[in-house]
Amino acid sequence: MTTDDLAPLVKSLDLPAKVRLLTGASTFTLAAEPSIGLSAMNFSDGPTGVRGLKFSGGRVVSLFPNATLLASAWDVDSAYEVGRLLAEEAMAQEIHVVLGPTINLHRTPLGGRLFEAYSEDPLLTGRLAAAYVRGLQDAGVAACLKHLVANESETDRNTVDSVVDEKTLRELYLLPFEMATDAWAIMGAYNDVNGVAATEQHHVINEVIKDDWGYTGLVMSDWFATKTAAPAANGGLDLVMPGPNGPWGDALVAAVQAGEVDEAVIDDHVSRLLLLAKRVGALGAPRVWPSSLPLPDSAVRREQLTRLAASGITVLKNDGDVLPLDRAGSVALIGRHALETIDMGGGSAQVNPPYQISVATGLGDLARLTVVDGVEVRTRPVPARDGFLTDPVTGEAGIRIVLYDAAGNELEQRFSAQAKTMIGMDDDFSGTVTSAVLSGVVAGSSSTEVELGAMGVGDWKISAASFDLSYSLRTSGSGFGEEVLTPPLRTDRFTVPAGTLFTATVTLTSDMGLFGLIARSASRETVDVIDEAVRAAAGADVAVVVVGLTEEQETESVDKSTLQLPGAQDALVEAVAGAARHTVVVVNAATPVLMPWLSRVDAVIWAGLPGQEGGHAIAAALLGDIEPAGRLVTTFPAADEASPAWSVTPVDGKLVYSEGTFIGYRGHFAGKAPAPAFWLGHGLGYGKWEYTDVRLVTGDAPAVTATVTNVGSHPSREVVQVYLRPTEPDEPTRLVGWTAVTVAPGEAARVVVETDPRLWRRWNPTTNTWSRLADGGEFLVARGLGDIRAVVS
Structure with missing residues (x-):
């Protein structure tokens, strides 16, 4: 089905109804429209687990290895398997869209969110992401590529302007998105790109992705990232998250009525939304979800x-x-x-x-x-884990949380194994939380010196044994979402008998935040x-x-x-x-x-x-x-500041990608940074290897063949990597292909490494077109660029 096939459904809706569908119905859901057979859709954060519809304290789900660890297998089949397993986790919760994979690149090793993304290399990232997407979507669960684009660091992430030349943008940062455009959704980032908000990027979203690539999927905002109505709608953004409030709604209806946005633009957004719904089983006959899937603690998951x-x-x-x-x-x-x-x-x-x-x-x-x-190892203690506190009601490892409204009425009582809860974003009961009581029993068998405290924005009263404290916790104002992502906390030392009831009462001073109890042995x-x-x-x-x-x-x-x-x-x-x-x-x-x-x-x-x-x-x-x-x-630098790109701190609001296409190993190999401690692609495994009979097979996208022999004493998996060193002096050496093979001790295998044609092209900023790199470059056959085994040309 295409968006054209959905035109009659779109035409049957009036303008306010169309616009209503283009903002989330809640934090992680989209609205239904029964008149056209559209069911509500459920989204969930990823990419290393499907958390569900709650930010904190929700359903117990499987926690997968993080993206860099999964990517370190250099295994497309493994990435596909991860996608299939995440689809199972999603279907168990009736989730239609998983917000992942994250395919931003590791531009600088200082990036705080690199653990969610695969690699510093665009080919490795793109191939693995495409496989992950196939794994999810073969089961009818949508993947959502994020974050579009040039979103490689977190400092001032809501205001920073990433300044990236077109060649670098096309060859590096957009390439993984291009390789994985089978994904049914893409998420825009918080940052600006070359002076334009990511949610208003006519050039990137409309001209490149939707026009040049022919992308038929949906482009949504990151949560709370959209600031405007007409500029974002005209810039290609299809969906604003979360809801029900946001910058669209009546403002977007008015913009269409005033001629600032053509209604055909709205129709295109709605058509893409309906196509997503059709793909995930939310349009037409209701989807039948599997009734039996592996549990997070099942033997198969383990x-x-x-x-x-x-x-x-x-x-x-x-x-x-x-x-x-x-x-x-x-x-x-x-x-x-x-x-x-x-x-x-x-x-x-x-x-x-x-x-x-x-x-x-x-x-x-x-x-x-x-x-x-x-x-x-920490400067900030974390909510109690590993059974340090137990629920005073059930005795389970965790805490008891009771929520109250302004009249003192109990809204909800819950157990939390994580010793924390979200208030004000995940609430699914009537009433507004204004205060809460959190309690736990200090485990152990004797008196002990402990650190006890609380986390979350509000006015606190703390009680443990004979100790009573009162204090206020407030955000520092250092960044967006601090009350959720890095909430303030305080701990104090106490000597208490085992079995002591630790109670904390908080009066909320913010309508949203993460709250918890902190308890641990004194350092x-x-x-x-x-x-x-x-x-x-x-x-x-x-x-x-x-x-x-x-x-x-x-x-x-x-x-x-x-x-x-x-x-x-x-x-x-x-x-x-x-x-x-x-x-x-x-x-x-x-x-x-x-x-x-x-x-x-x-x-x-x-x-x-x-x-x-x-x-x-x-x-x-x-x-x-x-x-x-x-x-x-x-690539692991040998020292601080010893990488081609380092600083994550904007200057006058701008973060300039001055290293261009020479990030990571590309810059180290070109001499733009000192030799690293370990190169991309390095890994010894438990085998030992000899490479012989390395040959080049020419063609539009050349291939390299080689015989690899395991001369060690353990069966081992070898990853044969091929890098192209172009003849042009302004072009970096880059990974163009790899193949893995498992070989028994004393045995050999013949491998073929095909190169990807997308790494054979260069963007010409003068003509705004792609051209082919000049032939005649060298191929480096390697176990990482620190261990080159052969050079062929």
Whole structure:
């Protein structure tokens, strides 16, 4: 079906009815129109889980590995599988549209939201995104590509003007969208692009996407991103989210009546909306949803999520083949991330999982395992987790929340396993919340020193044992959505008996926000923690230190300022490496970190944010049960500021993409930044490889053939990468293709790597057309650009 086929339905509606359909009916739903057989549609945030219709405290759903970890498999089939599994998660909740994948590029390693996006490379991003989209949509669930476009950082994200030349825009930042235009929806970004709001981008949306590419899908706004009526409607935006209020409605009706917007433009928007509805089963006969799908904690999900995470884990260093670990040896497992493994980033990508497996739990069946906590890794404590508080009514790990209106009437009482709740955006009861009581019982068996406190905008009264405090928490005014994404908090130290009831009453001073209770053991002195770690390391055959970032650094709305590990984690690794016979470091982070201790440890694996089965996946990788055959999707700089693009801070409101097409490995390889610590594509796996008989097959899109032999002692998956080094001096070396193959020890395989013709073209800003790169460039056949195995031309 095309939009033309839907013209009679559109024509049957009057103007106010058409416009009503073009703004959400609620935070995550679209309105029905029974007169034309249109049912309501449900949207859900993605891309590493289908959260449902609530921002917080909603249904328990599966938490998938994050996008960079999934992408590290360099596996189109795996990306397709993820799409199919997410479609199952969506169908279980009657969700029509999943808001993902995120396909912005890793322009600078400081970007706070990079964990949601695949890679710094447009070809890798585009191929994986297209497969993910197919996986979702083959099941009749729409994918929504985001965020269009030049949305690579979070600083001042609602006001920043990304200044990007047309060549860079076309060749880099639009290419993944172009490759994945089978997606039934695209989401516009918050930022401006070259002085024009992303939601009003006539050039990008109308001229490039809808006209040049012939895109028939729907273009929606990010939540609260649309500021205007006529400019956004004329600029190609089809749908404003969320609703029911927004800048369209009566204002857009008036704009049409005043001649500012042609009604044919409105008809096109409605036609695209109806086509989306038809595709997802919301137009015509009601959709029949599957009645039996795997539960988030089912055995089938556990296997899938463990395998997907472990397959993307990347071996960065493995001197002396210390990995895989010897199960019979003694292991000292050290680090806060070993006990509280970070499985997801912050912001709208968060979901409510059934559990989160720590590395300590994953390795818990080792007979000779000693577990030692590490140094503090946060500056902001998080809502209570891992059973530190229990519900005073049911005894379950979590808290009790009671919501009241202005008259003191109870509106709702709920249990929250996450020790937090959203108020004012997800409310599905009558009445307005003006106050709430949150309570939990401090677990344990004896008196202990604890940190207790609250999170959320309002006036608080805190009570625990004999302690009573009152204080007010307010936003800093530093950015849009702070009350939801980075709400204010406060904690205080108390010594309380186990079983103490901790109660917090809040009077709301904002109509929306995230609220919760914070409870944890009081922090120990760093020197004492490191001394304990050193003693454990000295007594073990191998010390495994788990370090990383948290959702303070890897989150929506905030960028990083450094690639250094937070707290004293570097000092912890140094001390352990000085005492241990062998030291393995696990990096629990989605994006690059600095490793000043790299030369003094035996092995390093990068584990990303591995999802609810994270601890099991990391254990499987360390023990060799599943080969960690990942390859990096982002170049790891050797130092702060040592990357082709670095700053995320706008100057006079503008963030200039002055590096052009030389981002990431492209800029490093051209000498525009120092040599990195690790190149895109780097990853050792557990095999060892020889490349022979490398040949070039010429044609419109040349191919490269090679024989790869596994000369190691483990079965292994190799990713053969081909990069093109053009003859033109102003053109960067770029990835043009890859092929993966699994080979047994001592065996060989012949592989063919076909190059993508879209990487053989260049945009001519003078003629505003594509032209082909000159023939005669060199092909680099590599295991990442730091390990080039052959050059052919």
